Amino acid sequence: MNLRVLTVFLCLGGSVACAQVEAAVEVSFMRDVAPILNRRCTGCHGSRKTEGDYRLHSFKNLKTAGESDETPVVPGKPGESELFRRLIETDEELRMPQLDDALSVQEITIVRNWIEQGAKFDGSDEEASFRSIMPPREHPASPEKYRRPVPIYALAFSPDGSELAVGGYHEVTVWNPEAGTLIGRIGKLPERIQALSFSRDGSRLLVAGGSPGDYGEVCLVDLKTGMRSLVLGTFEDIVLDATFSPDESVIAAGSADRSVRAWNAIDGKLLWSSSVHSDWVTGVSISHDGRFVASSSRDFTVKTHDAKTGALFTTYNGHQRQYGQFTGRFRIYDVEFAEESPLAFSAGEGNAVRVWEVEKARLENGTAGDMEARFAKKGHTRYIDYGPQKTVYAVCVRGGSVFLAAGDGSVSQFEAETGNRVRDYSGHTDWVFAVDAHSKTNRLASGAFDGEVRVWNTTNGESVSAFKASPGFETAPAK
Numbered sequence: 001m002n003l004r005v006l007t008v009f010l011c012l013g014g015s016v017a018c019a020q021v022e023a024a025v026e027v028s029f030m031r032d033v034a035p036i037l038n039r040r041c042t043g044c045h046g047s048r049k050t051e052g053d054y055r056l057h058s059f060k061n062l063k064t065a066g067e068s069d070e071t072p073v074v075p076g077k078p079g080e081s082e083l084f085r086r087l088i089e090t091d092e093e094l095r096m097p098q099l100d101d102a103l104s105v106q107e108i109t110i111v112r113n114w115i116e117q118g119a120k121f122d123g124s125d126e127e128a129s130f131r132s133i134m135p136p137r138e139h140p141a142s143p144e145k146y147r148r149p150v151p152i153y154a155l156a157f158s159p160d161g162s163e164l165a166v167g168g169y170h171e172v173t174v175w176n177p178e179a180g181t182l183i184g185r186i187g188k189l190p191e192r193i194q195a196l197s198f199s200r201d202g203s204r205l206l207v208a209g210g211s212p213g214d215y216g217e218v219c220l221v222d223l224k225t226g227m228r229s230l231v232l233g234t235f236e237d238i239v240l241d242a243t244f245s246p247d248e249s250v251i252a253a254g255s256a257d258r259s260v261r262a263w264n265a266i267d268g269k270l271l272w273s274s275s276v277h278s279d280w281v282t283g284v285s286i287s288h289d290g291r292f293v294a295s296s297s298r299d300f301t302v303k304t305h306d307a308k309t310g311a312l313f314t315t316y317n318g319h320q321r322q323y324g325q326f327t328g329r330f331r332i333y334d335v336e337f338a339e340e341s342p343l344a345f346s347a348g349e350g351n352a353v354r355v356w357e358v359e360k361a362r363l364e365n366g367t368a369g370d371m372e373a374r375f376a377k378k379g380h381t382r383y384i385d386y387g388p389q390k391t392v393y394a395v396c397v398r399g400g401s402v403f404l405a406a407g408d409g410s411v412s413q414f415e416a417e418t419g420n421r422v423r424d425y426s427g428h429t430d431w432v433f434a435v436d437a438h439s440k441t442n443r444l445a446s447g448a449f450d451g452e453v454r455v456w457n458t459t460n461g462e463s464v465s466a467f468k469a470s471p472g473f474e475t476a477p478a479k
Helices: 003-019 029-040 082-088 105-116 358-365 368-375
Strands: 155-157 164-167 169-176 181-198 204-211 215-222 227-235 239-244 250-255 260-264 270-274 281-286 292-297 302-306 312-316 332-337 343-348 352-357 382-385 392-398 401-406 411-415 421-425 432-438 443-448 452-457 463-468
Touching: 029 105, 082 105, 155 181, 155 432, 155 443, 164 181, 164 443, 164 452, 181 215, 181 227, 204 239, 215 239, 215 250, 227 250, 227 260, 250 281, 250 292, 260 292, 260 302, 270 302, 281 343, 292 332, 292 343, 302 358, 312 358, 343 392, 352 358, 401 432, 411 443
Parallel strands: 181 239, 239 281, 281 332, 332 392, 392 432
Antiparallel strands: 155 164, 164 169, 169 181, 181 204, 204 215, 215 227, 239 250, 250 260, 260 270, 281 292, 292 302, 302 312, 332 343, 343 352, 352 382, 392 401, 401 411, 411 421, 432 443, 443 452, 452 463
16 A cells, blocks of 8 residues: 555544544445445446446446456455545545545545445345445435426326326425416425326326436325335436336336336336337336337337236337338337327327337238338338427327427327327427326326426317426416
């Protein structure tokens, strides 16, 4: 050990009392150490980026030496552990993390105590990434008042349409959609809320989201207590969509970590996990008969899985058309099944929604031997042409209508069966990422990047209310 590192190491001993961290306290790797490494180190030493040929996103990798051939962790001996020496190094060219602030005294003390106590691993799988097996996070409270509006990525009507849940920062806010007034707040949730869905009886709220590039979570909130009643799963990246099956027996979700998972909605047991996409999973939907889970992705495909086993049933490639009117390769940002038919609606880049059926798509896929013949066929897909080329970020299928939210600030309504345009809803001035409709009350709600929520009457297209869904930022409804 060089003199510089030894000096820092010895000085740390005198700082422990100030940090009020006692070495006698048992340190848990998964609870105490993994979150530090995951937050401060895996950006340069993770599964995708490996400075110095060293990875520490899993315990197996953490124990394996990089290009220096120095042993990363020697149980009971922090001073002989290369990982610890790099954390307390004073030379910024050698210290971990590089080009960033050093770990705090308390964080370094936790790592040192863990090594001194034998560097034990208390996780479930040494080869699994820390993010995938870490316990659910305890989220901080949301701000009492927002200094600026928060982008809206998710919203949902309650079963009776009297309330509108809207995603906020570490919270879900609940509003009166008619008056645009705040009803309540449900806090200590993931940082960014990407998907919301009420149970049919209104007792539970499905919430999905997380922190981009860092953490994803799917949970159920008990609306009587306002607390998370069940965390279904955590992910290595933000969860971009989640949904109930029609009978509410299954919950499915998709993440930017490219995975799709399904759980038993009652006990939270994981039913299956799939990683067949090569890019973010942007949307998920479960068919009206509960047979299929469809997942859309930026990899230009929609994958359909067997809802019971997770086995890949077929791949829909209609967003990679090489002939006809709607040619091109387009990223897909959402997919939705019809409520009472086998139709699926998928959209993203380009200027048309694809309307298709899972079983017919599988028949048309055929084999590699008849690829040329298949490309020459028209296929069963129908197209809803929504006009000038723009990106659709959200699709909602309700009451025989298809509602689209787009990046140019537009919200549009089409007949699901014919594809005829019903009307356009204007008013947003920023990208619209969220849309939901309530058939019984004839209401449509949409949320935009600038934090504005707008509610319309779908019978005549008139505006009902408009407001910034950021408590404390604006007391009067937006005009």
